[in-house]
Amino acid sequence: MTALLEVRDVEARYGDALALSRISLEVAEQQTLAVIGANGAGKSTLLRCLAGLMPVSAGQIRFRGESLDRVPAHRRVAAGISLVPEGRRLFASLTVTDNLLVGAHQRRPGPWDLDAVFEALPLVAQRRDRYAGALSGGEQQAVAIGRALMANPELLLLDEVSLGLAPVVIKQVYEVLPAIKAAGTTVLVVEQDVRQALAVADEVHCLLEGRTTLTGPAGSVSQEEVARAYFGV
Amino acid sequence: MAHPVGVVRWTGASRVGPPLLLVVVVALAAGPFVVAPQQLFGLVNLFAYVMLAVTWNLLAGYGGMVSVGQQASIGLGAYAVAYLAQTVGLNGFLALPVAAVMAGVVAVPVSFLAFRLVGGYFAIGTWVVAEVFRLLTVQWDAVGAGSGTSITSLSGYDRDVRLALTYWVALAAAAVVVVGSVLLVRSRFGLGLAAVRDDPVAAASTGVGVTTAKRVVFVLAAAGAGLAGGVLALGSLRVQPDSVYSVQWTAFMVFMVVIGGVGTIEGPIVGAVVFFVLQQTLAHYGATYLIVLGVVAIAMVLLAPRGLWGLLAGSRGTTLFPVGYRAVLGRRS
Amino acid sequence: MDLTNAVLQGVLLGGLYAIFATGLSLVFGVMRIVNLAHGDFATLAAFVALVLVTGVGLPVWATLLVVVPVLALLGYAVQRLLLQRALSPSPLPVLLVTFALSIVIQNGLLEVFSSDQNRLRLGRLDTASLHVGAFALGVYPLLVFVVAVLILAGLALFLSRTRTGRAMRATSDDREAAQLAGVDHRHVYGVATALAFATVAVAGVLSGAQTSFTPSSGPSLLIFAFEVVIIGGLGNLWGSLAGGIVLGVAQNVGAWVDPAQQVLAGHLVFLLVLALRPQGLFGRAVPA
Numbered sequence: 005m006t007a008l009l010e011v012r013d014v015e016a017r018y019g020d021a022l023a024l025s026r027i028s029l030e031v032a033e034q035q036t037l038a039v040i041g042a043n044g045a046g047k048s049t050l051l052r053c054l055a056g057l058m059p060v061s062a063g064q065i066r067f068r069g070e071s072l073d074r075v076p077a078h079r080r081v082a083a084g085i086s087l088v089p090e091g092r093r094l095f096a097s098l099t100v101t102d103n104l105l106v107g108a109h110q111r112r113p114g115p116w117d118l119d120a121v122f123e124a125l126p127l128v129a130q131r132r133d134r135y136a137g138a139l140s141g142g143e144q145q146a147v148a149i150g151r152a153l154m155a156n157p158e159l160l161l162l163d164e165v166s167l168g169l170a171p172v173v174i175k176q177v178y179e180v181l182p183a184i185k186a187a188g189t190t191v192l193v194v195e196q197d198v199r200q201a202l203a204v205a206d207e208v209h210c211l212l213e214g215r216t217t218l219t220g221p222a223g224s225v226s227q228e229e230v231a232r233a234y235f236g237v
Numbered sequence: 238m239a240h241p242v243g244v245v246r247w248t249g250a251s252r253v254g255p256p257l258l259l260v261v262v263v264a265l266a267a268g269p270f271v272v273a274p275q276q277l278f279g280l281v282n283l284f285a286y287v288m289l290a291v292t293w294n295l296l297a298g299y300g301g302m303v304s305v306g307q308q309a310s311i312g313l314g315a316y317a318v319a320y321l322a323q324t325v326g327l328n329g330f331l332a333l334p335v336a337a338v339m340a341g342v343v344a345v346p347v348s349f350l351a352f353r354l355v356g357g358y359f360a361i362g363t364w365v366v367a368e369v370f371r372l373l374t375v376q377w378d379a380v381g382a383g384s385g386t387s388i389t390s391l392s393g394y395d396r397d398v399r400l401a402l403t404y405w406v407a408l409a410a411a412a413v414v415v416v417g418s419v420l421l422v423r424s425r426f427g428l429g430l431a432a433v434r435d436d437p438v439a440a441a442s443t444g445v446g447v448t449t450a451k452r453v454v455f456v457l458a459a460a461g462a463g464l465a466g467g468v469l470a471l472g473s474l475r476v477q478p479d480s481v482y483s484v485q486w487t488a489f490m491v492f493m494v495v496i497g498g499v500g501t502i503e504g505p506i507v508g509a510v511v512f513f514v515l516q517q518t519l520a521h522y523g524a525t526y527l528i529v530l531g532v533v534a535i536a537m538v539l540l541a542p543r544g545l546w547g548l549l550a551g552s553r554g555t556t557l558f559p560v561g562y563r564a565v566l567g568r569r570s
Numbered sequence: 571m572d573l574t575n576a577v578l579q580g581v582l583l584g585g586l587y588a589i590f591a592t593g594l595s596l597v598f599g600v601m602r603i604v605n606l607a608h609g610d611f612a613t614l615a616a617f618v619a620l621v622l623v624t625g626v627g628l629p630v631w632a633t634l635l636v637v638v639p640v641l642a643l644l645g646y647a648v649q650r651l652l653l654q655r656a657l658s659p660s661p662l663p664v665l666l667v668t669f670a671l672s673i674v675i676q677n678g679l680l681e682v683f684s685s686d687q688n689r690l691r692l693g694r695l696d697t698a699s700l701h702v703g704a705f706a707l708g709v710y711p712l713l714v715f716v717v718a719v720l721i722l723a724g725l726a727l728f729l730s731r732t733r734t735g736r737a738m739r740a741t742s743d744d745r746e747a748a749q750l751a752g753v754d755h756r757h758v759y760g761v762a763t764a765l766a767f768a769t770v771a772v773a774g775v776l777s778g779a780q781t782s783f784t785p786s787s788g789p790s791l792l793i794f795a796f797e798v799v800i801i802g803g804l805g806n807l808w809g810s811l812a813g814g815i816v817l818g819v820a821q822n823v824g825a826w827v828d829p830a831q832q833v834l835a836g837h838l839v840f841l842l843v844l845a846l847r848p849q850g851l852f853g854r855a856v857p858a
C-alpha cells in the first residue's frame with residue numbers, strides 16, 4: 005500500500021523559534037490518522053504546513069508521491085488537500101450557501117455538492133440562507149467542514165473541530181465522519197481530546213513541543229503510553 | 238505577529254552621533270565666511286529639506302502615519318512668517334519660532350479630524366486639509382490672495398548680512414529639529430510609538446496611550462514642517478499659495494525618507510543630502526528628473542526598504558545615535 | 571443658473587464621482603490598500619482617449635472599447651508586479667509605491683502632452699439638453715449618470731452572483747481561509763485591481779468629455795473619489811452613489827454661491843461629515 009501523504013523530517017519556524025522539529029509521518033489511502041498533543045505542541049503548525057499556508061524550513065512533504073515544495077495553498081486544494089482550520093474561519097459576511105460555494109472554487113469533481121453536504125450535515129441545511137457570522141459555534145463548525153468537503157478532497161485535515169463545543173454538538177459534528185470515510189477520503193484529525201481522537205482513528209501520532217513522542221496503531225497504544233507521550237512525563 | 242522591540246544599544250557607533258553632529262553644525266556655521274552667497278541660499282534650502290525629511294519620518298517611520306498633507310504646515314509656517322513680518326511688524330527671524338508654534342497649534346484640531354481615518358485614508362484626509370488651507374489662503378487678500386506676497390521688511394539689513402543671518406537661523410532650526418527628534422525617539426514616547434507602530438493592539442494593552450502618542454508626534458511634526466516653511470519663506474522672501482501648499486513637498490519628503498531609510502534617525506538626513514545634490518545637478522531636466530526620482534523611490538521600497546542608511550549600516554543596524562531600537566518597513570505577506 | 575438647477579446638475583455630477591469612488595472602494599474592500607495614483611490612472615485613460623480621438627479619429631464612445639480593456643490589463647499588471655510585492659501588515663510600502671507612481675504618471679504625461687488644458691469633444695452631444703418643465707438638463711450628464719448606475723448595478727451583480735465575485739468577497743473577509751478554499755488570492759487581487767482600473771478608465775474618459783483635464787488633474791480626482799467614499803460610508807456600493815450625489819450637489823451649490831468656492835464647498839461638506847458622522851452618511855461601521 006502506498007502512502008497518500010508522506011512527511012519527511014519536516015521542520016517549521018516562527019522567526020527563530022522552532023515549532024516543528026524533524027517530524028516524519030505517513031498516511032495511507034483511506035486511513036484515518038489522529039495527531040494529538042497538548043497546547044502548543046505544534047499540531048496546527050503541522051496542518052498549516054500541509055495546507056501550504058506556511059513554508060517548511062527543512063524536510064519534505066509529498067502527496068501521491070509528488071513534492072509539495074513549491075505548490076501554493078490553492079493548488080494543494082486542487083490537488084486534493086483540504087484543511088478545516090482551527091477556529092473555523094468562515095466568511096462572516098457571506099451566507100452559508102455562499103461559504104459552501106466558495107469551498108467548491110476549484111471545481112474538483114467528486115461526490116460532494118450542495119445537496120450532498122446539506123444531506124450529510126443537517127445543521128448546515130437548516131441555516132443555508134443565514135450569514136455565517138450569525139451562526140452558533142456548532143453550526144459554524146459544521147459549515148466549515150461542509151466548505152472543505154465541497155472541494156471534494158482526497159485528504160481532509162481537521163484541526164480541533166471539537167474545540168469549544170458542547171458534547172452533544174461534538175457528537176453531531178463527528179457523526180459526519182463515517183460518511184466522509186465512506187466516500188474514500190483519507191482523514192487527518194488533530195485533537196486535544198485524546199479519547200475522541202482514538203475513537204475515530206486507525207493510527208495515532210503524538211506531538212510534544214514540536215517533536216514526535218509516540219506513533220502507532222490507535223487500537224494498540226495503551227493509555228499510559230499515550231499519557232506519557234502527551235505530557236512528556 | 239508581534240515584532241519584538243529591541244533593547245537599548247549603547248554601541249560604539251551610537252556614541253559617535255552627538256559629538257559628530259556638534260562638529261558638523263559648528264563647521265557649517267562657518268558657511269557665510271567661506272561660500273558664495275548663491276550657494277548659501279542653496280544650503281538654506283538643504284536645511285529646510287533636512288527638517289522636512291526628519292519630521293516626515295517621525296510621522297511615517299515612527300508614528301506609522303503616512304501624511305500627504307504636510308504642505309499644510311509648510312504653507313502655514315511660510316505665511317505666518319510673511320504675515321508677522323509684513324503686517325504685524327515682527328522681525329522676520331523672530332517670527333520663525335512663532336510660526337512653528339502656530340503650525341503646531343493648528344495641528345491639534347486637525348488631528349482630531351484626521352485621526353478618524355487610518356492608513357491610506359488618513360493620507361488623503363491630510364491632503365484634503367492642505368487643500369482647504371490653500372483654498373482659504375487664495376481668498377485672503379491681506380496676504381496677496383492667489384498671487385502671494387513678498388517679505389520686504391528685512392530690507393533694512395545689508396544683503397550679505399541678511400543672507401548670513403538667514404543661513405544661521407536655518408542651520409539652528411535644522412539642528413533643533415534633528416536633536417529634538419532624537420530626544421523624542423529616545424524618550425518614553427518614542428518607545429511607546431515604536432510599540433504603536435509595530436502592534437497597536439498590543440501597545441494599547443500595555444497601557445501606552447496610543448492616540449496621545451500619535452497626536453504628540455503629529456503636532457510636533459507639524460511644528461517642524463512649519464519651521465521649515467518659515468525658513469523657506471525667509472530664504473526666498475516670497476510666499477505664493479500654489480507653491481508653498483504644493484503636494485510636491487510631500488513628494489520630496491517621501492523621496493528623501495525612502496532613499497535615506499525610513500524609521501531611522503540618520504536615514505532622512507542622508508536622504509535630504511542626496512536629494513539636494515540630485516536636485517542641484519538634475520533639476521533642469523524638469524519632468525524627466527521627477528520621473529527618475531519616482532522610479533528610484535519605487536525600486537527602493539521594493540528592493541531596499543531600509544534605504545541607503547540601511548545598506549550602509551548593514552545587517553547589524555549600526556546607528557550613530559543611541560535611540561534604542563531600529564524600525565523597519567513591514568514584512569511582505 | 572438657479573439653485574434648483576444647480577442641485578440637479580450636482581446630482582448628475584454625483585454619478586460621475588460615484589464611478590471614481592467605486593474603484594477606490596473596491597480595492598480597499600478587497601485588499602485594504604489605497605492606491606494614491608487612482609486619479610492619475612483616470613487622467614492617463616483620458617489622455618489615451620484623446621490620442622485615439624485626435625490621432626485615429628475614433629468617436630469618444632468608441633475609445634472606451636480600447637481604453638477600458640487596456641487599463642484593466644494595466645491594473646492587473648500593476649497589482650501583480652508592483653503592489654503585491656509591497657503588500658505588508660503596514661500600509662506604508664503600498665502608499666509610498668503608489669504615491670511615487672502618481673508622480674511618475676503625472677510627469678510622464680507632462681513630458682508627452684505639456685501642461686495645456688485638454689477636452690474630449692463630443693460634437694452635438696456637448697450642448698444637447700433636455701427640457702423638463704422649467705429645467706434644462708444636459709443630455710450628456712444625464713447619460714453619464716445612467717452609465718454610473720449601470721456600472722454600480724453590474725458590479726453588485728458580479729460580486730453577488732459570480733464565482734470570482736464570491737471569491738473576492740471571501741478573500742476580503744479572510745484571505746487565508748479563502749486560500750484554504752482553493753482561491754488564488756493574488757489572482758483575485760489582480761482581478762479586483764483590473765476592475766477598479768476599468769471603472770477608473772470609464773470615469774476618466776467620461777469626465778474628460780465633461781470638464782477639461784491636464785496631466786496634473788489626477789490628485790483632485792483622487793481627492794473627490796476619497797471624499798465620496800467617506801461621505802457614502804466605507805464598503806457600501808450604493809453608498810458611493812449617495813456620497814457622489816452629496817459631493818456633486820455640495821460643489822455645485824458652492825459654485826452657485828460663488829464660482830471660486832466650488833471645490834472648497836465640497837471639501838467643507840466632507841470635513842463636516844468626518845467630524846459629525848465618521849462612519850459616513852450611509853455606512854454602519856466606523857472606518858477602520
Ligand SMILES: Nc1ncnc2c1ncn2[C@@H]1O[C@H](COP(=O)(O)OP(=O)(O)OP(=O)(O)O)[C@@H](O)[C@H]1O
Nearest residue numbers: 018023041042043044045046047048049050090196
Ligand atoms: N503566529 C505565531 N507566531 C509565533 N509563534 C507561534 C505562532 N503560532 C504558533 N506559535 C507557536 O508555535 C508553537 C506551536 O503552536 P501550534 O499552534 O502549532 O500548537 P497546537 O498544537 O496547535 O496548539 P493548540 O492545541 O493550542 O491549538 C507554540 O509554541 C506556539 O506558541
Ligand SMILES: [Mg+2]
Nearest residue numbers: 047048049090
Ligand atoms: Mg492548534
